[in-house]
Amino acid sequence: MISTGRADRLIRAGAAVFWIAVWEIASLLIGEELFLPSPVSVILTLLSSVTEPVFWSSIAFTLSRILIGFLVSLACASVAAVLSYRFTFFAVLIDPLVRVIRATPVASIVILVLVWVRSRDLSVVISFMMVFPIIYTNLLEGLRAMDRDLLEAADVYRVRRMKRIRYFYFPSLYPYIGSALSSSLGLAWKSGIAAEVIGLPDGSIGERVYEAKIFLSTPDLFAWTLVIIILAYLFERFFLALSAWIMERSAS
């Protein structure tokens, strides 16, 4: 008898194996590494890369910048959402800006931002700009959905500000925070790397991806893409686990 959780994991692993097999077969049928390298070739390329210092320095470069952009955006969007919740005029003022950022293609923003900042800071600004509207919109929606009766009770019981945040606001906003993190973390990586590929800051993952394209090294391109997927996944898992831990501390 297999437990539901284990059966679910087996099915997921089976699905992954299936698609890797499809990839391998497609690669064999094409028979040309330049067009589609095999999974084995990509893994071997990746394994040879991890022994080089430049591999880790590129990851550190890009990770630190996307992290900074994301965290600054998280802080600014949270403050902006609270201000919009409290002051209607602020919500009206910021609304066009949020809409414009949302609607503008990443490539246009990247090229424009390149005029303003050095290419090494590009991914900070781009991940900031891409994340801001998502966090802002989700948090504002959550704040507007707060139970008014509960907040009135908090006033009557003279609940202090920090306790309000911990016991009332954070638990109510938690689903909105989770949704915002899930949507924005992946986007921070995608847009950050896209910005690096366009701006080519020295020592970045974007530069490595661009070099792989220039030298027609498709296994390298796949290997770096795999690295980006893994980093984005770990990034998302870390922040979701952190918010779940904070929720756990508030809730029990």
Add this chain to the structure above:
Amino acid sequence: MRALIKKKSFGEKIIFQDAVFSVREGSRTAVVGPSGAGKTTLMRILSGLDHDYAGRIEGAPEHPVILFQEDRLSEHIAVLPNLMAVTDSRSEAISILGELSLSGEEHTPIKELSGGMKRRVAIARALLVDTDCLFLDEPFRGLDDDARRLAASLILRREEGKTIVFITHSEEDLSLLHADDIIRVGC
């Protein structure tokens, strides 16, 4: 405390007109009347929550505490954090839960509790807040007879000598909370 209400209305519907309601300090005053007569409205006016009326309050309490008709608990968290929101004393919060037969439920999420248990948590939270004046809007709604007696005796013990204003539909509640005075609205 005295409410002199020239007029209170909701749209076209007039709730109070040229009405005076008095509550003696340190007394237990019951507010009774049919549904929709304005009992909760009167409580909100007396407690200072509702300012949207013509008239004034004399001797309004400084920091009244209200047990609302709805439980108004934070549904996403457990029982104890709901109480810790209003007190810094974990031991007092656990003790009051015990007095309301909720021992062992400290870490149970609110959404997993029955209606009666939620009501007892709401009562516990209101009683943990220090005040000289307590307003109780249908305090025993959804409680069985044993729980009513338990809650009433705890309220009387903890809030002895304080002004208590409570809304009820039940004659039994009048005796359970030893009402000194009765305000009848809509009669």
